[in-house]
Amino acid sequence: MPKKLTSPVYVVGDDIDTDQIIPAQYLALVPTIPDEYEKLGSYAMVGLPSDLYPIEFVKKDSMKTEYKIIIAGKNFGCGSSREHAPIALGAAGVDVIVADSYARIFFRNSVATGELYPYESKERLIDSVKTGDVATVDFDADTVEINGTVHELKQMGDVRPVIEAGGLFNYARQSGMISKS
Amino acid sequence: MTLTEKILARASGRSRVDAGDNAWANADILLTHDVCGPGSIGVFKREFGEHAKVWDPKKIVIIPDHYIFTSDRLSNRNVDILRDFAREQGLPYFYDVIDDPNGRWTFNPARGQLNRQYGSRYQGVCHTALPRRGHARPGEVLFGTDSHTCMAGAFGEFATGIGNTDAGFILGTGKLLIKVPETMRFYLEGELPKGVMAKDVILHVIGDIGFDGATYRAMQWEGSGARSLSIDDRMTIANMAIEAGAKNGIFPADEKTFTYVDERVRENGTKSDYDPVELDKDQKFVFDKVYDLSKLEPTVAMHPNPGNRALAKALEYVKLDRAYIGSCTGGKTSDFVAFAEVVNGRQVKIETYGVPATSEVVQELKEFRLGDSAVWDVLVNAGVMMTENASCAACLGGPQDTFGRLNAPLTCISATNRNFPGRMGSKESKVYLASPYTVAASALTGHVTDPREFLS
Numbered sequence: 327m328p329k330k331l332t333s334p335v336y337v338v339g340d341d342i343d344t345d346q347i348i349p350a351q352y353l354a355l356v357p358t359i360p361d362e363y364e365k366l367g368s369y370a371m372v373g374l375p376s377d378l379y380p381i382e383f384v385k386k387d388s389m390k391t392e393y394k395i396i397i398a399g400k401n402f403g404c405g406s407s408r409e410h411a412p413i414a415l416g417a418a419g420v421d422v423i424v425a426d427s428y429a430r431i432f433f434r435n436s437v438a439t440g441e442l443y444p445y446e447s448k449e450r451l452i453d454s455v456k457t458g459d460v461a462t463v464d465f466d467a468d469t470v471e472i473n474g475t476v477h478e479l480k481q482m483g484d485v486r487p488v489i490e491a492g493g494l495f496n497y498a499r500q501s502g503m504i505s506k507s
Numbered sequence: 508m509t510l511t512e513k514i515l516a517r518a519s520g521r522s523r524v525d526a527g528d529n530a531w532a533n534a535d536i537l538l539t540h541d542v543c544g545p546g547s548i549g550v551f552k553r554e555f556g557e558h559a560k561v562w563d564p565k566k567i568v569i570i571p572d573h574y575i576f577t578s579d580r581l582s583n584r585n586v587d588i589l590r591d592f593a594r595e596q597g598l599p600y601f602y603d604v605i606d607d608p609n610g611r612w613t614f615n616p617a618r619g620q621l622n623r624q625y626g627s628r629y630q631g632v633c634h635t636a637l638p639r640r641g642h643a644r645p646g647e648v649l650f651g652t653d654s655h656t657c658m659a660g661a662f663g664e665f666a667t668g669i670g671n672t673d674a675g676f677i678l679g680t681g682k683l684l685i686k687v688p689e690t691m692r693f694y695l696e697g698e699l700p701k702g703v704m705a706k707d708v709i710l711h712v713i714g715d716i717g718f719d720g721a722t723y724r725a726m727q728w729e730g731s732g733a734r735s736l737s738i739d740d741r742m743t744i745a746n747m748a749i750e751a752g753a754k755n756g757i758f759p760a761d762e763k764t765f766t767y768v769d770e771r772v773r774e775n776g777t778k779s780d781y782d783p784v785e786l787d788k789d790q791k792f793v794f795d796k797v798y799d800l801s802k803l804e805p806t807v808a809m810h811p812n813p814g815n816r817a818l819a820k821a822l823e824y825v826k827l828d829r830a831y832i833g834s835c836t837g838g839k840t841s842d843f844v845a846f847a848e849v850v851n852g853r854q855v856k857i858e859t860y861g862v863p864a865t866s867e868v869v870q871e872l873k874e875f876r877l878g879d880s881a882v883w884d885v886l887v888n889a890g891v892m893m894t895e896n897a898s899c900a901a902c903l904g905g906p907q908d909t910f911g912r913l914n915a916p917l918t919c920i921s922a923t924n925r926n927f928p929g930r931m932g933s934k935e936s937k938v939y940l941a942s943p944y945t946v947a948a949s950a951l952t953g954h955v956t957d958p959r960e961f962l963s
């Protein structure tokens with residue numbers, strides 16, 4: 327696990343649902359097929375209404391995003407159980423989300439896949455931060471620094487060892503729940 | 508303990524669990540479909556090996572239903588991936604689109620969207636089909652790769668939606684580590700008044716607690732009002748627990764449940780024994796509220812989320828381009844019968860699409876009569892575009908050529924369950940959720956309409 331990550335951030339509002347993260351028309355792509363995994367990444371966040379989000383998350387003709395950190399409001403990832411959502415973000419190159427709160431299944435899928443770190447912030451950040459600002463997440467201190475201010479993040483508790491192991495399967499192997507193969 | 512705690516304690520081999528505990532729960536059934544099945548199978552093979560065997564073929568139910576009647580090549584291929592896996596693993600409960608176990612599925616657009624294009628085993632929407640094919644039993648644990656898996660909570664079981672990685676894990680091991688949710692109790696009294704349906708109940712409650720108001724929690728429904736509800740009604744209410752962010756919704760099993768379940772397992776030859784959990788005197792709730800069903804009125808969730816509540820009668824100013832009836836919660840036989848009661852002998856004013864949830868619903872609508880005509884004919888004569896191709900269809904948008912999809916920034920009233928931006932297609936479209944009665948009345952007038960004026 328990296329100790330720190332520095333990247334420009336992409337800022338979204340409250341209640342970003344999975345249809346906005348990866349619209350249903352792209353769900354026929356199967357995440358475990360490598361080409362289709364890459365494609366899912368290129369469609370990450372295309373469901374955001376363009377009038378509210380004029381800056382593209384993934385630039386046209388690109389497969390990856392330049393924003394490795396997303397700053398979000400409450401209830402991020404609500405809606406469907408599609409694992410395509412954290413996977414699309416992970417495939418696009420996102421490593422960390424810092425949100426006020428998450429919908430249950432999105433949070434769980436992020437942990438199970440080990441695709442990204444779903445951090446919760448102690449205070450609401452989206453009102454004071456804008457897309458393109460540069461942030462540094464410190465994984466040891468559980469903080470994020472943006473525009474010179476350090477904000478505390480909630481510790482991930484129980485699920486942190488799962489993410490650090492690289493997802494549910496590695497964790498289960500390490501803890502002897504399933505045999506090592 | 509609450510119902511959810513009791514089931515999870517038993518499923519994890521413990522005498523007791525409390526909210527917040529982590530428990531390895533054994534799965535009784537794993538449900539998957541064409542959108543998440545291929546990825547779950549991919550995870551299973553990646554992690555357990557190309558030649559690995561699933562933990563128990565009889566406990567896996569695969570119901571293709573999402574992107575079936577489309578020319579999208581990848582979607583057709585995904586059904587083939589399911590078939591190959593079912594054959595390789597010898598899975599008895601794969602409800603294929605076609606009858607030939609070695610065939611390939613290709614939708615034929617030349618035959619049109621309305622006429623039946625499936626074989627004899629095909630079901631349609633997984634959550635509606637699952638209990639009807641005898642796979643829902645009180646006291647069991649159901650995991651499914653779809654957020655509305657919680658619908659089976661109507662049968663007194665713990666049912667929840669999971670992702671592909673979790674499903675791949677279950678395919679190999681039959682168990683999953685889960686956190687025991689806190690329980691919120693919704694105590695229902697009275698009975699539904701004329702013109703008010705189960706959809707109104709759940710939209711009212713979500714409006715009350717907020718569409719993240721039950722995040723990580725169980726929603727338990729009790730009281731004489733809960734007992735008065737039909738199985739179809741309970742399914743609609745349990746289904747939409749996820750629209751409040753909940754992990755599961757659950758009704759205690761009663762005589763209605765046992766009658767339904769016993770009949771279905773017998774008819775389908777599925778496992779017939781089960782052990783229901785009963786309500787304890789001592790239960791701990793994080794929320795407890797009484798609702799009087801007789802006070803409810805036709806209710807609508809406005810764009811852009813299921814918690815954005817208003818009464819139908821207060822929204823008469825909202826002009827509509829389209830009406831849609833279908834999905835797991837709005838496409839059951841009872842939903843179409845209610846819709847038909849309103850439109851019987853009248854004409855819809857806006858384009859109106861009807862998509863039965865399952866092939867069995869199609870059959871029943873053609874058999875059941877309303878006055879002198881079959882319900883199906885009543886609907887068609889009123890101008891509803893009815894398709895025999897039961898599936899999720901436009902409930903979640905889907906590929907461009909999906910029946911009923913909102914391909915332009917339209918305003919639609921829909922008997923489905925979710926209305927986030929872009930859910931039914933175009934991200935500029937607006938979806939209003941309502942009961943089949945309200946959708947029917949609104950289809951007749953072209954604006955949101957309280958259905959009671961059309962029901963004598």
Ligand code: SF4
Binds near residue numbers: 634834898
């Ligand atoms: S009908 Fe709609 S809500 Fe139900 S399973 Fe299909 S897509 Fe999901």
